[in-house]
Amino acid sequence: MTEPVLRIKGLTAGYGSVDVVRDVHLEVGKGEVVALLGPNGAGKTTTLRALSGLVKVSAGSVSMDGQDLTGLTPAARARRAIAHVPDDRGLFRGLTVAEHLRLGPRGERIDPDMAYQYFPALPAIADRRAGVLSGGEQQMLAVGRALARRPSLLVLDELSLGLAPVIVEQLLPVIRTYADESGCAVLMVEQHVHLALEISDRAYLMAHGAGSDSHDAAVLRRDRSVIQASYLGGQEWTPTADREKERDGELQ
Numbered sequence: 001m002t003e004p005v006l007r008i009k010g011l012t013a014g015y016g017s018v019d020v021v022r023d024v025h026l027e028v029g030k031g032e033v034v035a036l037l038g039p040n041g042a043g044k045t046t047t048l049r050a051l052s053g054l055v056k057v058s059a060g061s062v063s064m065d066g067q068d069l070t071g072l073t074p075a076a077r078a079r080r081a082i083a084h085v086p087d088d089r090g091l092f093r094g095l096t097v098a099e100h101l102r103l104g105p106r107g108e109r110i111d112p113d114m115a116y117q118y119f120p121a122l123p124a125i126a127d128r129r130a131g132v133l134s135g136g137e138q139q140m141l142a143v144g145r146a147l148a149r150r151p152s153l154l155v156l157d158e159l160s161l162g163l164a165p166v167i168v169e170q171l172l173p174v175i176r177t178y179a180d181e182s183g184c185a186v187l188m189v190e191q192h193v194h195l196a197l198e199i200s201d202r203a204y205l206m207a208h209g210a211g212s213d214s215h216d217a218a219v220l221r222r223d224r225s226v227i228q229a230s231y232l233g234g235q236e237w238t239p240t241a242d243r244e245k246e247r248d249g250e251l252q
């Protein structure tokens with residue numbers, strides 16, 4: 001079997017002396033889009049931050065292309081072509097779009113054309129400062145900036161935060177296309193479960209700091225019981241989009 005781009009084994013991590021993520025196992029292959037799903041506080045963001053070296057890991061390992069990243073700083077991991085788009089987007093309000101697309105850790109290749117290719121709306125606003133952009137424009141810039149680094153692993157934390165669903169519906173397919181065309185491995189945390197599963201190959205479900213086995217996204221799209229159990233401990237759960245359709249009488 002070919003080595004996955006990202007392999008997380010038995011990851012236990014947290015803040016101070018408290019581990020909030022325990023024994024999480026996860027893999028993402030070349031060109032795969034994998035969703036990490038789960039309710040608030042499940043430990044999804046902590047898992048992403050741990051793999052990028054931003055949170056203390058007390059057990060387990062994170063490896064990329066078979067190489068253990070333990071002990072590497074976040075900057076060193078970024079040089080290994082991990083691009084992490086945090087949930088606050090990580091932009092500088094006073095810098096323009098073009099300036100953001102020239103930025104990169106020292107010695108790292110930056111290719112603004114990648115950002116402009118995947119987000120054709122960006123060139124027209126290249127001279128605008130990030131602070132005056134709409135939420136959707138900011139998110140295009142945040143993701144575009146990550147793509148400009150030509151990552152092997154793209155880590156996305158709640159792209160949809162603060163965005164209208166219609167904007168999310170436009171953004172997420174770009175991620176799928178990018179993974180297909182570039183071979184980049186994508187790990188994404190997303191609260192819009194329904195939309196995330198539309199573009200994902202597989203998903204892992206987290207609850208109370210623990211992970212799950214991998215689930216095929218197509219199966220989860222058809223059978224919601226697994227997700228229901230993960231999110232609400234068995235309470236009824238329906239994706240927002242489907243709730244709207246149900247209200248409109250489209251679903252039984």
Ligand SMILES: Nc1ncnc2c1ncn2[C@@H]1O[C@H](COP(=O)(O)OP(=O)(O)OP(=O)(O)O)[C@@H](O)[C@H]1O
Nearest residue numbers: 015020038039040041042043044045046047189206
């Ligand atoms: N900086 C921090 N210091 C201490 N505890 C934290 C810190 N950040 C998060 N936590 C705690 O760790 C647990 C997991 O949080 P995390 O943000 O990883 O969950 P999540 O699944 O991403 O949730 P959400 O979907 O709400 O963002 C929570 O109980 C949270 O309160």
